[in-house]
Amino acid sequence: MNSKSLIGKILAICCLMTAGQAAAQQDSWKFDFGNGKAEKGYIQVTSADVYGAGKSYGFDIGSKVQDVNRGGNKLLGDFCTAGQPFFFSVDLPEGNYTVKVIMGDAKDATVTTVRAESRRLAVERAATTAGKYATYTFNVNIRNTVIRDNETVRLKSREYGKLNWDDKLTLEFNDARPCINAIEITRNDKVVTVFLAGDSTVVDQDNEPWCGWGQMIPRFFDEHIVFANYAESGETLASFEGERRLAKLMTKIKAGDYLFIEFGHNDQKNNNITAYRNNLVKFIETARGVGAHPVLVTPMNRRTFDAERKVTNSLAGYTDTVQAVGARYNVPVIELNARSKVLYEALEAQGTDFSKNAFVHYAANTFPGQTSALADNTHFNPYGGYQLAKCVIEEMKRLNLEDFTSHIRPDYTAYDPAQPDPFNDFKIPPSPTISLVKPEGD
Numbered sequence: 001m002n003s004k005s006l007i008g009k010i011l012a013i014c015c016l017m018t019a020g021q022a023a024a025q026q027d028s029w030k031f032d033f034g035n036g037k038a039e040k041g042y043i044q045v046t047s048a049d050v051y052g053a054g055k056s057y058g059f060d061i062g063s064k065v066q067d068v069n070r071g072g073n074k075l076l077g078d079f080c081t082a083g084q085p086f087f088f089s090v091d092l093p094e095g096n097y098t099v100k101v102i103m104g105d106a107k108d109a110t111v112t113t114v115r116a117e118s119r120r121l122a123v124e125r126a127a128t129t130a131g132k133y134a135t136y137t138f139n140v141n142i143r144n145t146v147i148r149d150n151e152t153v154r155l156k157s158r159e160y161g162k163l164n165w166d167d168k169l170t171l172e173f174n175d176a177r178p179c180i181n182a183i184e185i186t187r188n189d190k191v192v193t194v195f196l197a198g199d200s201t202v203v204d205q206d207n208e209p210w211c212g213w214g215q216m217i218p219r220f221f222d223e224h225i226v227f228a229n230y231a232e233s234g235e236t237l238a239s240f241e242g243e244r245r246l247a248k249l250m251t252k253i254k255a256g257d258y259l260f261i262e263f264g265h266n267d268q269k270n271n272n273i274t275a276y277r278n279n280l281v282k283f284i285e286t287a288r289g290v291g292a293h294p295v296l297v298t299p300m301n302r303r304t305f306d307a308e309r310k311v312t313n314s315l316a317g318y319t320d321t322v323q324a325v326g327a328r329y330n331v332p333v334i335e336l337n338a339r340s341k342v343l344y345e346a347l348e349a350q351g352t353d354f355s356k357n358a359f360v361h362y363a364a365n366t367f368p369g370q371t372s373a374l375a376d377n378t379h380f381n382p383y384g385g386y387q388l389a390k391c392v393i394e395e396m397k398r399l400n401l402e403d404f405t406s407h408i409r410p411d412y413t414a415y416d417p418a419q420p421d422p423f424n425d426f427k428i429p430p431s432p433t434i435s436l437v438k439p440e441g442d
Contacts, residue, residue, distance in 0.1 A: 027187040029090060031057070033180045034078025035067035042182065047080060051089045051168075060089040060170060068179070070106040076133055079105065079181045085174040085432040088183070092169050094143045094252075096191050096226045099171070100184040104133030111176035116140040118163045118204035119211070119431050120229070121219040121386075125175060133181065138218065139191055139226035142169050147248050154243040156232070164204055164229070174429050191226050192403055195249050195292075197240055197283065198262040200233035200379060201300060201388075208367070208430045209360055209374075211385035213392060220393055224407040228252070236267045237279035246286065255291030258403070259283070262336070264299030264318040265378065273317055280325045295401075296333045298322045300340035300388060303359055303377035309348045311341045332399045339391035343417035357423045358384030383426045390415040 032042035043057070047065045051058035059065055063086035069078040080086075101123065103112045108130055114123035122138045144167050145153040155165065163170050173180055196202055202214040214229040221227075230249050232240070240246055240263070253259065261283050267276045280296065287294040298319040304312045313319070319337040326333035347355035360376035380388060394415050396404045415421075 029057075029092075029185045031090075031183045031185075032075055032078075033080040033182060034069055036069040036071070036078035037074055039074040039182070042075070045080065045088075056091040057089065060087040063087050068105070072106065076102070076104065076181050077106065079103075079179045081105075081110075081177065081179045082173075085172060085429070086178070087170055087172050088180075089168045089170045090185065091167060092142060092185070094167065096139055096141050096188045096193060096228075097169060098137060098139050098186045098188045098191070098223050099169075100135060100137045100182075100186075101171075101180065102133055102135050102182040103179055104128040104131075104181060105179045106131050109177065110179040112173060112178040112180070113175040113429060114138075115172040115174065115431065116218075117142065117170055118206050118215065119172070120204055120215045120227070121428070122171075124219050124428060137223045139188060139223055140169060141193065141226050141228040142167075143228070143248070143252070145248070147244060147251055151244070151247075153245055153248045156234070159232070162206060172431060174431065176429075188226070191224060193253065193257045194225060194227045194404075195253055195257065195259045196227060196229045196231050196262075197246065197249065197259060198231035198297070199235045199264075199266055200231075201265060202229065202231035202262055203233055204229045204231070205233075205379075209362060209381045211380050211382040213380070213385045213388035216382070216385045216389035217392060220389065220409055220412050221404070222407045222409055225404065231262075234266060235263065236270065237261075237263045237276060237283065238270075239266075241279070241282075246283070250286060250290065253287070253290060253292050257292045258295055259287040259292055260295045260297055260334070262297035262299060264315050264322070265302075268315060268318060273321055276318060277321050277325060280322065281329065284325070284329050284331055294331050296322050296326045296331050297392070298333065298335055298337035300336045301344060303344060303355055305344075305348065309345070309352070311344050313337070313341070332401065334392055334395040334399070336388065336391055336395065339395065339417050340388065343387055343391060343420055346418045346420055347423075354423075357381075358387060382428055382430070383421075383423060386426065386428070387417070387420050390421075391417055 030042040031045045032038040033045045035046045038044035047067050049058035051060040065080045065082045065086050071077050110128045112126045116122050123136045126134045128134050145165055196214045203212040204215040205211050214231055218227045230245050284294045299315050301311050302314055306312050344355050360374050360379050360381055362374045364373045
């Protein structure tokens, strides 16, 4: 090989490396939806763009959409829509991202609910009239299982394929008439991250009709806060650490971030309050070791009542321990146990067993393929998860956690669990993927 050929090959390799590095360092993506001419600087997305098979963005999970072109403005004049919920995915490195979604139609009304990853509520029933457009901005945390070389999170078998544990951002568009004009995605490495460590009452539940409060709470905060929900069904403090979920979380948490800690329902089965207390302290010290702020959350009540329809607290020893540890180590304590008691009793006061409307209680054949009744007095449905999320927010306000209270969305109104949102007014549509496999744990 002569010197000119060698130099040429070296230059070619350098060019390829530079191109690869540029792709890896990309921190913003813009998508213009519909079959009209795309706005400058945006990637056009039409119904023909299907995620996978070498395509790093596109409609996902079997989505079938239509292109509509009204003409006029390049960005707003066309859009993608469907008569059923649809998904859009983009390959992205793990991290935090700010997402801006533009929705509307020049000629007809639209109603759109947006969820991210495993059914995290981001936008609730955004409605536009003909010729009007709505822009919503929110943050999404995405992650994978890698901790470091040859070390990963020990997932449960059902978690493989879960949208929370992959290298893509997935958005679900749902409701009466979702119409998407554009999406902008920007990496955000500076946003305050709230890491959630907990069990099935907190987790991003994959499937209807289950719901954790941790997947409802993002809807109430603006783009200055992001929730990273590491909770998983069946977890105790010890198993959360043993499965390396805490280790993974600690590779991402930074000074100034928060770690919310809520366990108890599964720890109670071990009947070891001392170990529970010691593990709470370990989590607190681990977070503080990197300059993050721990916050303790007392486990909410189960749906159990005495003869007078008052809640019987089956978790009293654990809630007392959380309060004692919080006082001893000067850690804020969100009193979800007390708030949930008020909530359940207020619901029950509307009629015997009315509180079932917040839980997974459904007659047989409520959902396709559901041959048996569902009767679960621990896990919430979306209405219940939504009410519990509001209870957490009211506790943030009581504790003067200004990093949060200053970033609550303006459409949030003060909430009193003694006067819960009317059940019949709750209209958030179910996600399209339904599974009737009961979550592990209590």
